Amino acid sequence: MTNQFLWVIFPYICMATFIVGHIFRYRNDQFGWTAKSSEFIEKKQLMIGSILFHVGIIPVIAGHVVGLGVPKEWTRALGISDHLYHMGAIWVGGLFGFMTLIGMVILTWRRFALKNVRQLSSASDLIVNSLLLLIVFLGIYSVVVTNAVQPEFDYRDSISVWFRSLLIFRPEAVYMSAVPLAFQLHVLTGLLIFAMWPFTRLVHVWSVPLNYVGRSYILYRKNRVN
Template identity: 70%
Template sequence: MNMFDQLLWVIFPYACLMIFVVGHIFRYRHDQFSWTAKSSEFIEKKQLMFGSLLFHLGIIPVIFGHVSGLLIPKSWMAAMGVSEHIYHIGAVYIGGIFGAMTLIGMLLLTSRRFTIRNVRRLSSASDLIVNVLLLFIVFMGMYATLFTNAVQPTFDYRESISVWFRGLFLLRPDASLMHNVPMSFKIHALTGFAIFAFWPFTRLVHVWSVPLNYVGRSYILYRRHKSN
């Protein structure tokens, strides 16, 4: 293990998480008016609707899959009766279906943002970067899940990546665990942390603004103005 490994698998993740936390606090305290996502629905609706629907229906199960795979130790899964075969089916096949939905959704949304002139003009540089980065992250996740696992079936990320990931939060980082990890998984992990560093400075902050008060809020009534 050398200094480069420490930089990639210890210093870089901690730096991204620090920027994520401090960046959110700073933006919320000093720039609350930008805590939103500019709507472009009035420019184009069809591609936005299908892309957004597929992305959101896919990304939520994908996130839960990452949480269970990274945070729950392999031994705990076995103790709960989840065998290696059942976990593999869930991770590859079920995860692959939702991953494909997420990827198609991101392809539609990214294509829309770059190819429709008025949508592109409404977009900031950070919007374009986030779209491309999210698309790349999802693509690499699909590639690692479907192709790398098929080429290297003996590789089990729960014995390396998951242990390394949990070690970061337990303040016991071990960069050596990532040494023999396939490159596709490494790229997916690094770009995943990179999006956390970008997060506070982009439209992604609107994820935290869940409009729960809308449930009990009275309807807004619009009345025609009677001119004299």
């Protein structure tokens, strides 16, 4: 029953919340669809952390898409052996993963440690930063430590197959039963951040400033001085 909830019910709840939540947020809170930048308070750490995080996270996301969505038979057909793929995942994925982790450490420390930035932050900002840091750490730990301790484990024979079974609405929770704990926690926290996404500043990821071109109005916010 626990397996069914964690690897079937919970993922679908997160997916549904992600989709419906974005639609609701966009229809009811377009002016809140923003990153609410704190750059005017502190720039240096924000710039360093943001560059490291964004440069690292793009290849990491691409690696996840390939690793989860592309069956190993397809990569073999392209002439990429399992060993070569594994080495690429560890060394290339590890490099960009560490870059992402360092960026998140800087951004999270900045948000919690700098008083002015913390005061500007909402509770969801602090939770999202902490959760993203945990997700990235678990991902690095899984790739570096768990793969070293359990070299026989191949996530493409378990996690990837389970993930694709969800997409075709034929979920197979059994594939996750023997997955190492670090990988399981990485997956669960990843699903959780997707469920939270529509209700946080993460929605700014989908924003493209082209919609400001030709806009006939500007919204000003006045600060009251008591």
